Amino acid sequence: MTGDTSAPPKVSVVVPAYNCGPRIGRLVDSLLKQSLPAAQFEAVFVDDGSTDDTGARLDALAAAHPHLRVVHIENSGWPSRPRNVGVAHALGEYVMFVDDDDWLGVEALERLYDTATTHHADVVIGRMAGHGRGVPRELFRRNRFDATLENAPLIDSLTCHKMFRRAFLDEHELRFPEGWPRRLEDHRMVVRAYLLSKRTCVLSDYTCYHHTRRDDGGGVTAVxxxxxxxxxxxxxxxxxxxxxxxxxxxxxxxxxxxxxxxxxxxxxxxxxxxxxxxxxxxxxxxxxxxxxxxxxxxxxxxxxxxxxxxxxxxxxxxxxxxxxxxxxxxALHATARVERYELSGTTLTLAVHAWLESGRRPVRVSLEGDRDLLLPPVDGIAPELRDVTKALRSGRLDVVARHVETNEEVFLPVEFTVERVAGPDGTGHAVHRATMTVDVSTVNGGRTAGTWRLKTRLTSMGWMLDALLPLVVHCAADGAPPRVLEDSFLTRLKRSVRQRVPDDLVALAKGGRRG
Incomplete structure (x- = not known):
């Protein structure tokens, strides 16, 4: 059970496991290192009829750690039934769903539980980092302690890797659909939870969940x-x-x-x-x-x-x-240029601009009267479908810091604008600009140790594309002043690309110069 039998655990972590073998080690390590004391949470592993040594491996872990439990079931072929069985065995006030090849941040359970109890939440979503797979982005731009489907992009996050109040799951009989069709089982459960939840919180100032893609191509959902x-x-x-x-x-x-x-x-x-x-x-x-x-x-x-x-x-x-x-x-991608940067103490100032390209040419729009029309490579598209006037105005250019070792991503505070650059043939393209001044020591809640690669994230006309900048920020663990380094490979690549872009863009580009 849980080590302290006088009180139920605060959190039950439910893990469906199937033929994961040693890959489950990273998750187990993250559970054993949780800042929430072991007496206050449990992990319920549900072995879905594994045919390798997963069952024996989990039994050994449970024997060594009283707050880790194992339930063995016949193979169901899909995560739904193991998750449902895990909920049935869970004793915690809250239930956290985790997959066997993912892992948690060290403070994840403590922070998620504190958020849940402070705000009396039925559902809490922690910031995610992707490892070989995409994760929601806009949802984690800031903390949201009363998020709804109307006031937040909750609908962008439909995987089940969240913390749910167990009484809420039971009250509404929220379980994963079993049988067929099996796909999107988490979508059907999670969207119903959002619609029924009295309060949903989004914790964005700490990376709680590391979501990975198995490198062996395994897993039932990989088919x-x-x-x-x-x-x-x-x-x-x-x-x-x-x-x-x-x-x-x-x-x-x-x-x-x-x-x-x-x-x-x-x-x-x-x-x-x-x-x-x-x-x-x-x-x-x-x-x-x-x-x-x-x-x-x-x-x-x-x-x-x-x-x-x-x-x-x-x-x-x-x-x-x-x-x-x-x-x-x-062939479409975002191209970005550094106009200037300066590091003074711990304050980094940066100016960048970016645009969309396809086939080494900027994505063009026609300047017709008072509106801009996208020029897609197909005919027979009505002007009202191609009208990008509003979309250009609402586009944005972000600067994102990505931690090289952990893949954590943090939005940096920017001011951005967009300008239209006219060409000689009556068409034009959009150039997005962003400026930023940030105290590096405050990034990621002050958890800055390590190397951070800078990139732009351009959102325009329906595309959201990243472009690496030739800059990395190194923050020493001992609190020494941060350093900004120019990435030599990216710098060479940038110079090579600059030789092939149109003259009007070369005139705009001032990449690599210090302010």
Whole structure:
């Protein structure tokens, strides 16, 4: 049990485990190092019929550590049942779901639990770091202690790796769907939790959860999805929303999340081009049908321009044009330049600018009257779908510090602007600028030791793309003054790229100069 049998644990960590072998060591290490005392939490590992030595490995750990427990079940083939079994065995006031190949920050359980009890939360989401996989970004821009689906981008975070009040799970019978369809089981459970939660908190000032992709290609969710099964599960997630949210702006915005992430993102760029044509055709047919059958006009209408165009092509069954767009987008990237930087003591001042490129050319817009129209590589797109006037004004350029050793990401405070640069042919492109002054010693709540790589994050017209800057900031563990180093490889690469960009951009670029 839990070492201190006089009181239930504060937190139960529920871990579904299947053939994870030694990979589970990093998670176990992070549990044994938690700042929350061992007597105040437990970990319930549910061995889903592993065929390797996972079961024996977990039994040995449980024998050595009383607050680690193991439940063995017959193989179910999917994480849903192990998680549900784990909840049934959990004794904690709160339940934290963790996968067997991920791990926690040392202070994660203590900070999440303190946030939950201070704010009487039903759900608490801790900042995530991705290791070979994407994690939400905008959600973790700041702490949010009364987040809802209306006032925060909660819908961007639908994995189950969160802390839930156990009584809340029981009250609403919130469990993971078992049986078929199996895909997106966490979406169906988590979105219902958001809709029922009286208070949801987002803890963004500490990296609680490290989310990784297995490098051996294992894990049941790594298998290429069957489009019919996958989109049947997606329809069930939409059913959850429709059962709780009336038609209108909020429902459209929630539906838009699945249209953007699970539908259109599979029909664009390299992801589409590298998949088999037969599989892409199946996905395109499913996407077409869902757009036509399930979505109100406001769902696609609220997308940024690039995604509006893709939704239109998908709804019109224009698969060849989707491929043409994908080839163009596969070459698209953000290019960034350092105009100046200066480090004075612990204060770093930085000015950068960035723009979008495809095929070594800036992404062009036509300057027609009082509006800007995107020039996509396909014909027959109505001007109202290509109108990027508002999207250009609302674009932003962030500066992000990424910790080299831990992959933690921190937004740095910036001021940003956008300007249009006209070309000789009646077209133009957008250049985004950002300036920043930050006390390096305060970054990441003062947890700065190590090396931080700087990059820009450009959000414009439906794209969110990172571009590395040729600067790294090294912060010594002993409190010595920080140092800014120029990355020689990136500097050489930057000079090589500069030789190939158009003259008007070269005139703008002042990369690498000190202020």
């Amino acid at each position: 290429e999805m069957d489009p019919a099964e996958y989109y049947a599960a997606l329809r069930e997630a939409l059913d959850v929303v429709d059962a709780h949210v009336e038609p209108g702006r909020l429902r459209d915005r929630l539906h838009r999340r699945w249209l953007r992430n699970e539908m259109l993102n599979r029909l664009r760029g390299r992801r589409m081009l590298e998949a088999s044509p037969q599989w892409v055709a199946q996905v395109a047919a499913e996407v077409r049908d869902i757009i036509r059958e399930r979505f109100a006009p406001g769902v696609a209408g609220g997308l940024p321009p690039m995604l509006r165009i893709l939704a239109h092509l998908a709804a019109e069954d224009r698969l060849s044009d989707l491929r043409r767009f994908a080839r163009w987008e596969a």
